[in-house]
Amino acid sequence: MKKIFKPLVLILSILFSSSIETIAHNVDQSYTYLKVFENSVTGRFEITISDINTILGTNYNKNASLEDILSELPEIQYYFLERTGFSSSKGDYEIVFTEPGILEVGGQLGNFLLLNFEFQNMNEVPENLDVYYNVLFDKDESHMGLLLIEYNWKAGIYNNESLPSLFFKGNRTSDTVNLLDGSVFTGFMGMIREGIWHIWIGIDHILFLLALILPAVINRNYNYSFDGNKVAWSVLIPNLVMNPSPEYYTPVEKFKPAFIYIIKIVTFFTISHTITLGLAAFGIIVLPSRLIESIIAISIALAALHNIQPIFRGKEWIIAFIFGFFHGFGFASVLSELRAGEFLGLTLFGFNLGVEIGQVAVIIVLFPILYAIRKTKIYNFLLIFGSFILILISLYWFIERAFNYDMQLGYKLFQAIKNIFV
Numbered sequence: 001m002k003k004i005f006k007p008l009v010l011i012l013s014i015l016f017s018s019s020i021e022t023i024a025h026n027v028d029q030s031y032t033y034l035k036v037f038e039n040s041v042t043g044r045f046e047i048t049i050s051d052i053n054t055i056l057g058t059n060y061n062k063n064a065s066l067e068d069i070l071s072e073l074p075e076i077q078y079y080f081l082e083r084t085g086f087s088s089s090k091g092d093y094e095i096v097f098t099e100p101g102i103l104e105v106g107g108q109l110g111n112f113l114l115l116n117f118e119f120q121n122m123n124e125v126p127e128n129l130d131v132y133y134n135v136l137f138d139k140d141e142s143h144m145g146l147l148l149i150e151y152n153w154k155a156g157i158y159n160n161e162s163l164p165s166l167f168f169k170g171n172r173t174s175d176t177v178n179l180l181d182g183s184v185f186t187g188f189m190g191m192i193r194e195g196i197w198h199i200w201i202g203i204d205h206i207l208f209l210l211a212l213i214l215p216a217v218i219n220r221n222y223n224y225s226f227d228g229n230k231v232a233w234s235v236l237i238p239n240l241v242m243n244p245s246p247e248y249y250t251p252v253e254k255f256k257p258a259f260i261y262i263i264k265i266v267t268f269f270t271i272s273h274t275i276t277l278g279l280a281a282f283g284i285i286v287l288p289s290r291l292i293e294s295i296i297a298i299s300i301a302l303a304a305l306h307n308i309q310p311i312f313r314g315k316e317w318i319i320a321f322i323f324g325f326f327h328g329f330g331f332a333s334v335l336s337e338l339r340a341g342e343f344l345g346l347t348l349f350g351f352n353l354g355v356e357i358g359q360v361a362v363i364i365v366l367f368p369i370l371y372a373i374r375k376t377k378i379y380n381f382l383l384i385f386g387s388f389i390l391i392l393i394s395l396y397w398f399i400e401r402a403f404n405y406d407m408q409l410g411y412k413l414f415q416a417i418k419n420i421f422v
Contacts (some may be wrong), residue, residue, distance in 0.1 A: 018147040028142050036152040060108025066102045083134045088126035093119040127180045155182030156190020188350045195354020211303035216262040217349040217374040218249040250373040268317040272324030280332030292329040294402040299323035299392035304387040
């Protein structure tokens with residue numbers, strides 16, 4: 001039994017989790033992030049409060065806020081100006097600090113101070129940028145400085161927090177990074193990859209697709225009644241699972257027509273989310289993310305409910321088309337997080353193409369499996385109880401997103417079952 005339940009628990013824990021966060025920061029490291037735009041470069045230094053104590057001889061709590069250390073900010077900025085430098089064949093670049101910030105990592109690391117900066121006299125982006133970094137090396141031999149290109153559209157880099165370009169230590173304080181290693185084609189391919197990746201990690205989008213795909217391998221009789229006075233739910237549902245009535249549905253006979261049918265439904269989903277993705281990306285229509293994410297959650301419940309009690313009889317495309325608008329706004333929020341503001345036309349086309357490739361890949365994987373088992377009791381179980389599970393997950397997400405309340409059910413479920421079976 002343990003072998004059966006443990007994987008199921010892990011899956012449910014992930015599905016019922018409101019978010020999964022990853023932190024790329026480590027002990028004894030400080031960071032330099034660069035964003036490379038078409039005609040400019042901006043940057044950010046990140047250093048822990050504990051390392052600031054080492055530099056200044058202060059005794060701030062490692063979880064100190066920006067307000068707590070604000071009085072020391074000029075001295076910290078001066079320290080970085082003295083210990084870092086950027087130049088190219090065109091000369092030295094002057095750092096001008098902008099609004100600072102705090103990154104709350106917690107745990108052993110505590111908080112990071114964010115020192116945002118711009119290059120005042122950089123008129124064009126150089127091909128190679130010479131970097132000097134000598135922060136903390138005289139006080140901590142184990143300390144390491146990492147430089148990361150956080151954003152470079154032409155290089156296909158967006159929101160990078162894990163792949164350093166340069167490493168600095170006490171015996172290595174200077175190095176050179178290439179800023180123009182890329183092309184418009186590379187950036188376009190990068191956006192396609194981002195679209196594919198977003199579908200594969202976007203569990204809510206995949207579950208919505210699953211709810212649409214589940215009934216695609218059966219022909220349903222929409223005159224079949226779910227009238228409570230006629231057939232009790234407690235009798236009907238188990239009966240449909242164990243002995244599905246041909247009055248309710250019959251398996252499709254041929255693969256091709258059923259496959260084309262689900263592709264048509266997903267095409268309506270594509271059309272609608274493409275429209276709103278463009279409208280949101282160009283700033284024509286902007287809706288609160290809390291509203292969008294809540295509607296995306298409830299869209300899964302309605303699509304799954306349709307699998308049990310048909311809402312739009314024979315017109316599943318309506319569900320895909322209507323809720324596709326809101327999924328499009330959800331995709332737009334991803335573009336905002338990627339900060340992909342350059343080459344907007346190519347960005348939209350590439351990202352949307354990647355989303356479609358990801359969706360088709362999901363269909364290609366799932367549909368043949370459903371077709372193969374369509375005449376078995378396993379399929380009956382997936383259709384009925386699988387749809388119920390989708391509804392429960394959807395309602396859970398809706399409550400968390402609509403009311404901004406983390407119920408931590410995934411973590412509690414995992415811990416409870418872990419204590420029983422592990």
